[in-house]
Amino acid sequence: xxTNRQLQILQAIVDDFIMFAQPVGSRxxxxxxxxxxxxxxxxxxxxxxxxxGFLEKTHTSSGRVPSEKGYRFYVDHLLNPQGINSxxxxxxxxxFNDRLVEVEHIIRKSANILSxxxxxxxxxxxxxxxxxRVKRFxxxxxxxxxxxxxxxxxxxxxxxxxxxxxxxxxxxxLEKMVNILNERLVGVSLEDIHKKLExxxxxxxxxxxxxxDDFIHALVTATMHNSESKIFxxxxxxxxxxxxxxxxxxxxxxxxxxxxxxxxxxxxxxxxSGIHIRIGSENKQLEMENCSVITTTYSIGEDQQGAIAIIGxxxxxxxxxxxxxxxxxxxxxxxxxxxxxx
Amino acid sequence: xxTNRQLQILQAIVDDFIMFAQPVGSRxxxxxxxxxxxxxxxxxxxxxxxxxGFLEKTHTSSGRVPSEKGYRFYVDHLLNPQGINSxxxxxxxxxFNDRLVEVEHIIRKSANILSxxxxxxxxxxxxxxxxxRVKRFxxxxxxxxxxxxxxxxxxxxxxxxxxxxxxxxxxxxLEKMVNILNERLVGVSLEDIHKKLExxxxxxxxxxxxxxDDFIHALVTATMHNSESKIFxxxxxxxxxxxxxxxxxxxxxxxxxxxxxxxxxxxxxxxxSGIHIRIGSENKQLEMENCSVITTTYSIGEDQQGAIAIIGxxxxxxxxxxxxxxxxxxxxxxxxxxxxxx
DNA sequence: GTTAGCACTCAACTAAGAGGAGTGCTAATA
DNA sequence: TATTAGCACTCCTCTTAGTTGAGTGCTAAC
Numbered sequence: 001x002x003t004n005r006q007l008q009i010l011q012a013i014v015d016d017f018i019m020f021a022q023p024v025g026s027r028x029x030x031x032x033x034x035x036x037x038x039x040x041x042x043x044x045x046x047x048x049x050x051x052x053g054f055l056e057k058t059h060t061s062s063g064r065v066p067s068e069k070g071y072r073f074y075v076d077h078l079l080n081p082q083g084i085n086s087x088x089x090x091x092x093x094x095x096f097n098d099r100l101v102e103v104e105h106i107i108r109k110s111a112n113i114l115s116x117x118x119x120x121x122x123x124x125x126x127x128x129x130x131x132x133r134v135k136r137f138x139x140x141x142x143x144x145x146x147x148x149x150x151x152x153x154x155x156x157x158x159x160x161x162x163x164x165x166x167x168x169x170x171x172x173x174l175e176k177m178v179n180i181l182n183e184r185l186v187g188v189s190l191e192d193i194h195k196k197l198e199x200x201x202x203x204x205x206x207x208x209x210x211x212x213d214d215f216i217h218a219l220v221t222a223t224m225h226n227s228e229s230k231i232f233x234x235x236x237x238x239x240x241x242x243x244x245x246x247x248x249x250x251x252x253x254x255x256x257x258x259x260x261x262x263x264x265x266x267x268x269x270x271x272x273s274g275i276h277i278r279i280g281s282e283n284k285q286l287e288m289e290n291c292s293v294i295t296t297t298y299s300i301g302e303d304q305q306g307a308i309a310i311i312g313x314x315x316x317x318x319x320x321x322x323x324x325x326x327x328x329x330x331x332x333x334x335x336x337x338x339x340x341x342x
Numbered sequence: 343x344x345t346n347r348q349l350q351i352l353q354a355i356v357d358d359f360i361m362f363a364q365p366v367g368s369r370x371x372x373x374x375x376x377x378x379x380x381x382x383x384x385x386x387x388x389x390x391x392x393x394x395g396f397l398e399k400t401h402t403s404s405g406r407v408p409s410e411k412g413y414r415f416y417v418d419h420l421l422n423p424q425g426i427n428s429x430x431x432x433x434x435x436x437x438f439n440d441r442l443v444e445v446e447h448i449i450r451k452s453a454n455i456l457s458x459x460x461x462x463x464x465x466x467x468x469x470x471x472x473x474x475r476v477k478r479f480x481x482x483x484x485x486x487x488x489x490x491x492x493x494x495x496x497x498x499x500x501x502x503x504x505x506x507x508x509x510x511x512x513x514x515x516l517e518k519m520v521n522i523l524n525e526r527l528v529g530v531s532l533e534d535i536h537k538k539l540e541x542x543x544x545x546x547x548x549x550x551x552x553x554x555d556d557f558i559h560a561l562v563t564a565t566m567h568n569s570e571s572k573i574f575x576x577x578x579x580x581x582x583x584x585x586x587x588x589x590x591x592x593x594x595x596x597x598x599x600x601x602x603x604x605x606x607x608x609x610x611x612x613x614x615s616g617i618h619i620r621i622g623s624e625n626k627q628l629e630m631e632n633c634s635v636i637t638t639t640y641s642i643g644e645d646q647q648g649a650i651a652i653i654g655x656x657x658x659x660x661x662x663x664x665x666x667x668x669x670x671x672x673x674x675x676x677x678x679x680x681x682x683x684x
Numbered sequence: 685g686t687t688a689g690c691a692c693t694c695a696a697c698t699a700a701g702a703g704g705a706g707t708g709c710t711a712a713t714a
Numbered sequence: 715t716a717t718t719a720g721c722a723c724t725c726c727t728c729t730t731a732g733t734t735g736a737g738t739g740c741t742a743a744c
Binding site: 023025026027039040043044046047057060061062063 | 705706707708
Binding site: 102135136138140142146148150152154155156158160161162236237240246248251252255256259 | 444477478480482484488490492494496497498500502503504578579582588590593594597598601
């Protein structure tokens, strides 16, 4: 168990390092207002804290730097979210100024403002389209041999895909098909469409329409292909500002990671509520060993969830980011819940 | 006018520098097979070429580096596109293997393969949606007060937007509206929709439907907002590989530029056919002073155009890139023209 | 006209030394 | 007994000086 003085010193060191990105020495700490003891005392405590694994040195005679364990302790026990002011709040509010109806636009804007306010990179996951349910299905023929299939979901999302019409496919064939599909598919979630199509609809269609197989196939790929929720980025190059990323390779690895959908998705915790912090190697990805990721979720309507991640150096301003995320997740949830129904 | 020998030496220097990114000395050149004269002779010629502005030195006793004027001359007079082999061709062909109907997918794939084959960054502009014409207009109500407007274009593109329904808007109101809009808008290009709506349709609608104004407004913003053609990127971080971009600031500037739609669009020449090369400061953007941009266009159907840009260092492998672009533009044009009609 | 020879230049690397921030330990102090 | 002043020691960082080598420009010989 740490003594009160050790807690105070640990906090001071982490705060200082987060601010200046330089190893902190005993003298530096002793000059702070809240610290009342001498550098020598601090040095003793620092040696203890280092033995306990909370601090590290970059070389024998350097100041101390928080270890991952140190950050973890700081985040778990010493963090009181704060550091946002009324101007920040105002800027967050500006996301909702436009009275926009579209979820996508609001999320995009949130990503930008979050990255601006934190000066880190933000990633926002939109609603999981796969869980939307079909509201209306339609087909618009473009020429004698091509057409567009369109699915509108209960949340107003539109999924569409071009496909080839079988030769000699008539307008009445098309109409029959659309009717059958609407009868059977309305209310089905996009993730269940394949099963439904293959299990029930295919046989029915085959009785009424020629060469339904090809068509069903096109439809299946249409809904499978967009299987992940949309991803929005803010401040992709913000990490260039951080002194710890003045190394091209690190930056590159992270940028590359952000281009890979699957990698990005794995940054997010399974849907738990609250704010989650992963520090350095707590992230599974090797690329992220110098990064911390703070994630949280927000609600979209009753049964949908979106997610937010902020990526920064382990020396991240946890206080501020946590406070900001808390505000923005509440605002997003509120904006997407009220005045919105099926 | 340059002598034959000067041409030969200039070409050898540019080729060598493109390959190794190191200032080239007279000895280095003299060792090449096609060069039959001594280093001393070459030094004399190099001094002349420098006086003429085709070469530069990094310091008094360094080897020579092509100047922008040197590259320009090389590109204009010494370039015979080549350097692609059957494996490259094969890889390009693989873009079209899937028998995909969708333009977007093919373009996306092209961007990736181009960046892979060149090891530079590729940017592809899809068709200019604004010039598509309306094929079908429809509205799908989601709840008592929201609905989605959907426009399908002649090329199979789908544009959609949510909007609020005025209170007490009935199903028959909606039907009337959709009918009127289809009557008036089918065949109109997206860029002309606003005028058409405001000039003709509004008055007609006002006679038949209550609170048409709000609705029209939503529709106008829906079509205005997606005013640019879609942009697809390949190998965004490829430039990290180039030794001239081992400087964080340069990389950052270019990455930031690529996040700005308007900047990206201004990289493209006004629609001229053929392949265009802009070297270093020939680009208007300051961020691009160390880059060359090679652009070309391809056809999508009869009246649409897409564009391709490759961004690399001024020390770009022009030969190879030009050859690759030539192949891919022809293949894209072919793929998008045959079997495709209104 | 071409080339060998040579003095000269300058970036890049290495080595040595000075300065300074910060530590750990010891002994004095409250 | 807990705290602190004092001091020797460590090691990073910056500067300076010297060395090496690739490459040039010029001159004189071929």
